[in-house]
Structures are given as structure tokens and as C-alpha cells.
Amino acid sequence: MNMPSQTRRQFIKTTSISAAALPLLGTSVLQAQTGSSKTIGFALAGLGNLSTHQLAPALQKTKYCRLTGIVTGHPAKASAWKAQYNIPDKNIYNYDNMEDMANNPDIDVVYVVTPNGLHAEHTIKAARAGKHVLCEKPMEISTEKCQQMIDECKKAGKQLAIGYRLHFEPNNLECIRLAHEQVFGQLKMIEAGFGGRFGDPNVWRFNPALSGGGCLMDMGIYALQATRYITGEEPAEVSAITSVMNHAWFKEIEESIVWEIKFPSGVLARCASTYSFSGMQRFTAFAENGWFELNPAYGYGGIHGVRSDGQPIEFPQIDQFAAEMDDFAQCILENRPTRVPGEEGLRDVKAMMAIYESARTGKTVSLA
Amino acid sequence: MNMPSQTRRQFIKTTSISAAALPLLGTSVLQAQTGSSKTIGFALAGLGNLSTHQLAPALQKTKYCRLTGIVTGHPAKASAWKAQYNIPDKNIYNYDNMEDMANNPDIDVVYVVTPNGLHAEHTIKAARAGKHVLCEKPMEISTEKCQQMIDECKKAGKQLAIGYRLHFEPNNLECIRLAHEQVFGQLKMIEAGFGGRFGDPNVWRFNPALSGGGCLMDMGIYALQATRYITGEEPAEVSAITSVMNHAWFKEIEESIVWEIKFPSGVLARCASTYSFSGMQRFTAFAENGWFELNPAYGYGGIHGVRSDGQPIEFPQIDQFAAEMDDFAQCILENRPTRVPGEEGLRDVKAMMAIYESARTGKTVSLA
Numbered sequence: 174m175n176m177p178s179q180t181r182r183q184f185i186k187t188t189s190i191s192a193a194a195l196p197l198l199g200t201s202v203l204q205a206q207t208g209s210s211k212t213i214g215f216a217l218a219g220l221g222n223l224s225t226h227q228l229a230p231a232l233q234k235t236k237y238c239r240l241t242g243i244v245t246g247h248p249a250k251a252s253a254w255k256a257q258y259n260i261p262d263k264n265i266y267n268y269d270n271m272e273d274m275a276n277n278p279d280i281d282v283v284y285v286v287t288p289n290g291l292h293a294e295h296t297i298k299a300a301r302a303g304k305h306v307l308c309e310k311p312m313e314i315s316t317e318k319c320q321q322m323i324d325e326c327k328k329a330g331k332q333l334a335i336g337y338r339l340h341f342e343p344n345n346l347e348c349i350r351l352a353h354e355q356v357f358g359q360l361k362m363i364e365a366g367f368g369g370r371f372g373d374p375n376v377w378r379f380n381p382a383l384s385g386g387g388c389l390m391d392m393g394i395y396a397l398q399a400t401r402y403i404t405g406e407e408p409a410e411v412s413a414i415t416s417v418m419n420h421a422w423f424k425e426i427e428e429s430i431v432w433e434i435k436f437p438s439g440v441l442a443r444c445a446s447t448y449s450f451s452g453m454q455r456f457t458a459f460a461e462n463g464w465f466e467l468n469p470a471y472g473y474g475g476i477h478g479v480r481s482d483g484q485p486i487e488f489p490q491i492d493q494f495a496a497e498m499d500d501f502a503q504c505i506l507e508n509r510p511t512r513v514p515g516e517e518g519l520r521d522v523k524a525m526m527a528i529y530e531s532a533r534t535g536k537t538v539s540l541a
Numbered sequence: 542m543n544m545p546s547q548t549r550r551q552f553i554k555t556t557s558i559s560a561a562a563l564p565l566l567g568t569s570v571l572q573a574q575t576g577s578s579k580t581i582g583f584a585l586a587g588l589g590n591l592s593t594h595q596l597a598p599a600l601q602k603t604k605y606c607r608l609t610g611i612v613t614g615h616p617a618k619a620s621a622w623k624a625q626y627n628i629p630d631k632n633i634y635n636y637d638n639m640e641d642m643a644n645n646p647d648i649d650v651v652y653v654v655t656p657n658g659l660h661a662e663h664t665i666k667a668a669r670a671g672k673h674v675l676c677e678k679p680m681e682i683s684t685e686k687c688q689q690m691i692d693e694c695k696k697a698g699k700q701l702a703i704g705y706r707l708h709f710e711p712n713n714l715e716c717i718r719l720a721h722e723q724v725f726g727q728l729k730m731i732e733a734g735f736g737g738r739f740g741d742p743n744v745w746r747f748n749p750a751l752s753g754g755g756c757l758m759d760m761g762i763y764a765l766q767a768t769r770y771i772t773g774e775e776p777a778e779v780s781a782i783t784s785v786m787n788h789a790w791f792k793e794i795e796e797s798i799v800w801e802i803k804f805p806s807g808v809l810a811r812c813a814s815t816y817s818f819s820g821m822q823r824f825t826a827f828a829e830n831g832w833f834e835l836n837p838a839y840g841y842g843g844i845h846g847v848r849s850d851g852q853p854i855e856f857p858q859i860d861q862f863a864a865e866m867d868d869f870a871q872c873i874l875e876n877r878p879t880r881v882p883g884e885e886g887l888r889d890v891k892a893m894m895a896i897y898e899s900a901r902t903g904k905t906v907s908l909a
Contacts, residue, residue: 361818
């Protein structure tokens with residue numbers, strides 16, 4: 174880890190105080206405690222950018238996971254992955270034969286990385302084949318489908334986790350600690366925005382049947398999440414306005430959105446997302462006696478921030494995907510619940526549907 | 542001025558490009574052009590903190606203004622100011638005899654610095670006495686009273702300006718230039734918040750009959766202004782949510798507020814104000830190809846910022862009140878309209894009333 178020694182000391186000091194956070198920050202705790210060398214077999218369902226450039230490389234860094242299978246509709250991808258990751262033919266599936274996984278002990282978890290609107294279908298197929306499921310966020314494009322996923326995994330007796338990598342990211346965890354321990358006093362307000370400039374409208378994310386919406390579903394969910402894990406509360410009211418300036422591209426989904434949240438405590442949040450510009454990637458939490466901020470807050474790396482007392486927030490950069498997958502593997506090995514269950518994914522989808530309803534109706538929507 | 546030489550060069554270069562901004566940045570232009578040494582006599586109406594600690598000292602730094610009179614309801618204040626600023630008895634008024642100013646050639650301008658809900662009464666008295674008026678913001682607590690002020694000053698043939706000091710502040714002017722010249726491409730979104738922790742609820746600002754509202758009217762107006770002068774547009778829609786966490790103090794006014802604006806171009810803004818914490822004092826403008834930000838953006842001094850290309854925004858700190866008063870004096874001397882007329886104050890009050898209406902009704906309010 175490349176960090177100044179003062180910060181490293183700070184880090185060590187802080188983590189030794191926050192004992193609860195320790196298991197998240199390393200994967201050696203379970204191994205040290207149990208001496209276990211058992212690992213969990215993962216099949217990636219959906220071999221797009223995230224699987225190719227993040228998840229497969231991250232799996233090589235995990236302690237408790239192995240990439241043992243794939244699910245893809247593209248035979249060419251299957252061949253390439255088979256060669257690169259030494260995946261046997263018997264562990265290669267498509268979306269029509271996932272039920273055959275039931276007889277395959279190499280696969281414990283299916284990581285669903287398909288378009289949002291297919292998550293329920295693929296999660297339910299995996300659960301019915303007796304597999305645990307880790308599903309990318311947003312969980313689905315309706316609360317009903319989220320609930321089905323929860324119900325089917327429960328019926329199968331399998332765990333369902335949502336891919337909230339930032340729940341394992343040390344700088345975000347530190348901000349949660351600052352808020353919950355009221356280091357700067359009572360929390361009052363949060364400002365959070367995340368977006369990026371999209372280069373190509375000819376992708377499934379521009380098709381609402383698959384995406385469920387625009388930038389909110391894809392990137393705004395991070396800002397929403399930040400307001401929820403910093404406050405530790407669920408939104409009571411939301412209000413939102415969307416905008417399209419590039420009408421040639423944004424015919425069916427929002428280009429930009431701003432939304433406000435009132436939490437039961439009275440904490441207010443104002444958030445934004447966009448597909449039309451980059452550079453908005455921070456959250457700032459304002460409390461009675463000071464504030465703290467991550468900027469950038471949500472990326473795969475480079476996350477850091479500052480506090481109103483001048484102290485930097487610069488905990489080690491970790492492979493968030495490796496941490497997320499290792500944690501889920503440990504949960505399965507130890508038979509304990511994940512911190513990012515389907516219910517957590519459902520809460521975000523519920524809030525996002527309310528945000529869209531507010532934008533559509535011009536009315537503040539109550540979630541109480 | 543204490544700034545790095547590269548920035549000074551930048552400043553000189555920029556101001557030489559933006560010829561329109563030049564008269565704002567110095568007060569020597571008119572003098573150089575006209576050789577005039579005529580000055581404008583100012584009477585301060587309302588001798589509270591702002592007059593005592595900002596306006597009176599600033600008047601000593603102006604080139605075109607003299608502090609020649611006062612209006613106060615407190616005889617003790619009158620005596621103190623008379624002694625400190627050598628003000629003759631004949632130039633000391635109270636709120637019941639302002640009409641006598643009509644016969645006093647020492648006073649050209651009345652600067653109204655009384656509580657918000659008295660601005661119309663004092664402005665109209667000054668106008669009827671044949672004086673120009675500079676009135677602190679917010680202009681008044683209803684659009685009707687704002688319109689009366691405009692009408693009465695027009696009827697009297699006198700100018701009415703609102704105390705928008707940031708319209709004369711070089712760093713804010715630079716941000717206006719960056720937006721309007723599209724230095725980072727088309728503007729897309731603004732984030733703006735301003736607030737402070739209030740130390741005492743036993744002040745007129747907590748009385749809605751005098752204040753017209755809480756933090757929005759007092760400090761939020763700066764964030765609203767920023768979105769208006771950066772976009773150069775008027776709000777088309779607003780949506781807002783207020784919050785009170787300290788119920789002992791905030792019985793009649795909002796403690797915190799968040800609001801969203803959609804502008805006719807499609808630019809979105811999300812804003813906030815508060816009376817319960819400090820440190821929120823920035824705006825960030827996001828454009829197609831980059832962003833720029835002032836933080837702090839709104840103070841009497843110390844304003845600076847940064848651009849997404851890493852360049853600092855650090856133009857000279859000026860006495861904003863001196864610049865504001867000198868500009869109004871020059872407008873009067875040259876018989877040209879102020880850039881911050883009553884109509885500008887009315888636009889903010891109109892937007893703020895819509896913001897309060899949205900918070901009250903839970904509906905997005907259209908201002909079209």
C-alpha cells in the first residue's frame with residue numbers, strides 16, 4: 174500500500190478501534206481463525222465489460238473464491254474464456270440450460286452480471302439450480318421482481334447478495350464510522366452526485382426494458398446508497414426532476430436527474446446523476462460541528478477525501494470486487510448472512526422507483 | 542494583492558479580454574475618463590451589524606461615495622455614529638421623519654439595511670423623499686412588495702439597486718465568464734449550497750413577519766443567485782423540501798432546506814441552505830467538458846476556487862461593499878442603469894416564494 178506513514182498509523186489505529194470493520198478490510202481473519210482452505214466456486218453469468226475487466230481479474234486475487242464456471246449466450250466468448258481461465262466444458266452454460274447446474278458441485282455461486290431487467294430471471298434460474306447468487310446492482314427494474322428474487326432464493330435455502338462493492342471499501346467505511354460515531358456531531362445534510370459522460374447510445378443501458386431507466390439506475394444508485402449508508406436510515410420522502418438536453422440520444426431514458434431526500438431524523442440529502450458529463454463523483458456529509466467528504470467517492474480505485482479539521486481520509490485502496498466476493502464466500506462458508514442481502518437491493522429499487530414517480534408526477538413521494 | 546505572479550498575469554489577461562467586466566474591478570475608470578471628483582452622499586438606514594462592521598468601513602474606501610447621513614430608531618446609536626463619523630445633526634433621521642430628507646442635498650442615496658419585511662416601507666419613504674435607494678437582499682418578503690418598491694422608485698424618477706455584492710466580486714465574475722463563454726462547453730448542472738450555524742434564535746431573522754422565512758431568505762439566496770448568474774437563465778421549475786431537527790429553536794422558520802431548479806435550457810441545479818451547521822459555502826458548475834467551482838464562494842473575502850483542468854481561480858479579493866456602492870454611485874453620476882436593479886431582486890423573491898410553495902405543497906412549482 175502506497176500511503177504516508179502517518180496515514181498508515183491512523184489507519185491501523187482506527188481499524189483497531191473499529192473492531193467490527195476489521196473482517197471487511199482483510200480476508201485473512203477467517204483463515205487465521207479456522208485454518209480453512211476451502212474455497213467457493215463462482216460462475217459468472219454475463220461476460221461483458223464488468224466480468225471481463227473487473228470480476229475475472231478480481232477472482233484471481235480472492236482467497237475464498239475460484240472462477241469455476243461461466244454462463245454466456247455467445248459461443249465465441251465461451252471459447253475465449255475457456256482458454257484464458259481453463260474452464261472445463263462441463264462448467265460452461267448458456268441462459269437456457271442453467272438448470273443443469275444443479276448437478277454441478279464445482280459451482281457454488283452464480284454472479285449475475287447481465288442487464289438489469291434480466292437479473293430476476295437469471296437469479297431465479299440459479300437459485301432453482303441450488304446455487305447462491307451474487308447479483309449486480311441495481312437489483313432489478315421493479316420492486317416486484319426484487320421481491321421474487323428474495324422469495325425464490327429463500328425457498329431454495331440459498332443466500333442472495335447484491336454487488337455493493339463500496340460496503341467493503343475502507344474510505345467509505347471510515348465515512349460510515351464518522352457519521353455513526355458522530356465524530357463531528359449530529360448529521361444534518363448530505364450532498365452526493367455521481368455520473369459520467371456516456372460515449373455510445375447503442376447499448377442496452379439506453380433500452381428501458383433492460384435498464385429500467387437512465388443514469389439514476391446505473392450511477393445515481395451510488396449517490397443514493399451513500400445517503401443511505403451514511404445516515405443509516407431509509408428515505409421518508411423524495412422529490413426529483415429529470416432533464417434531457419441531448420434529445421437525439423435520450424429519447425427513452427433521462428440524461429440527468431436531481432433528487433432530494435428527507436430522512437426520518439430530519440437529515441436532508443440532495444443528489445444528482447448524469448450520463449452527459451464527467452467529474453461529478455463526490456459526497457459531502459455535513460454535521461453539527463464539521464463535515465467530511467470523499468471525492469472521488471465511488472470509483473474502482475483512487476477513493477480519498479478530507480475532513481473539515483483538515484485530516485485526509487486516505488485509507489488503502491483495495492480490490493473492491495475481490496473483497497465483495499471473498500466476503501460472500503466467507504458468509505457461505507460460515508453460514509452467516511451477508512451484509513448486502515437482496516433486501517438491501519430492494520430498498521434502493523424502492524427508493525429509485527419513488528424518485529422516478531416524483532419526476533413523472535411533479536409531486537413529493539412519501540416512502541413511509 | 543497577494544497572489545502568485547502567474548495568476549496575476551492570468552487575471553490581467555482575462556480582464557483585458559472581458560472588457561465588459563473592467564469597470565467592476567476597479568473604480569478608477571470613470572475618474573480617468575471624466576476627471577470627475579463628484580461624490581454621492583449615502584445615508585445608512587438601519588445601524589445593525591452589517592452597517593457597523595461592513596458598510597460604514599467600506600464607505601471610507603469608496604471613491605464616489607461619502608457617508609453623509611444615518612437613519613436609526615436608536616438615539617444612542619445616533620450619538621455614537623455622529624461622533625465616530627462626524628455626521629451633522631441635520632443628517633440624522635429616524636423612520637418617522639424620513640420625508641424631511643427631501644430638503645437635504647447632502648443625501649443622494651439611502652442604503653436600506655433594515656429587516657427584510659421593512660424594506661418596502663423604508664425604500665418607499667426614501668424614494669418619496671427624492672432619494673435613490675440601495676436596498677439589502679432579500680429585497681422584501683413578497684413579490685407584491687417588491688413590485689411596489691420598483692413602481693415607487695420609478696414614479697420618483699430614482700434608481701433602485703439591490704445589494705448583490707457578488708455581482709462585483711472578481712472570482713464570481715470569472716465563473717460567469719467561464720459559463721457564458723462556454724470555456725468548458727455547454728453548461729449542464731450546478732450544485733450550490735450556503736449556510737451557517739446560527740448562535741441565537743432571539744433575533745428578528747427568526748420572526749417570519751420580518752424575515753419572510755428562514756435560512757433560504759438569508760443565506761440560500763446566495764446559492765439561488767449563483768445558479769441564476771451562472772446560467773444566465775430564470776428558473777422554469779422548482780421543487781423543495783424543508784427540515785427542522787432543533788424544534789426548540791425553529792418553530793416558525795425552516796432550519797434547513799434543499800431545492801432543485803430546472804432552467805429552460807434543461808440545466809439542473811440542486812441547492813441547499815441551513816441555519817444549523819457551517820462549512821457549506823460552495824458552488825460547482827458542471828459543463829460538457831469540465832467543471833469549475835468556488836469554495837468558499839459567497840463570503841466577504843477569501844473567495845477562491847478551482848477548475849477541472851487544475852487551474853486555480855484566485856482573483857484579487859476586493860471590498861465587495863465598496864465596489865457595490867461605488868458602482869451605484871457611478872450609475873447615478875453617469876445616469877446609466879445599475880446591473881442589480883429592483884427587477885433582479887424581484888426575480889429572486891419570486892423564485893424563493895415558489896420554493897417555499899413547493900416545500901409547503903409537496904409539488905413541483907412552475908415559474909414559466
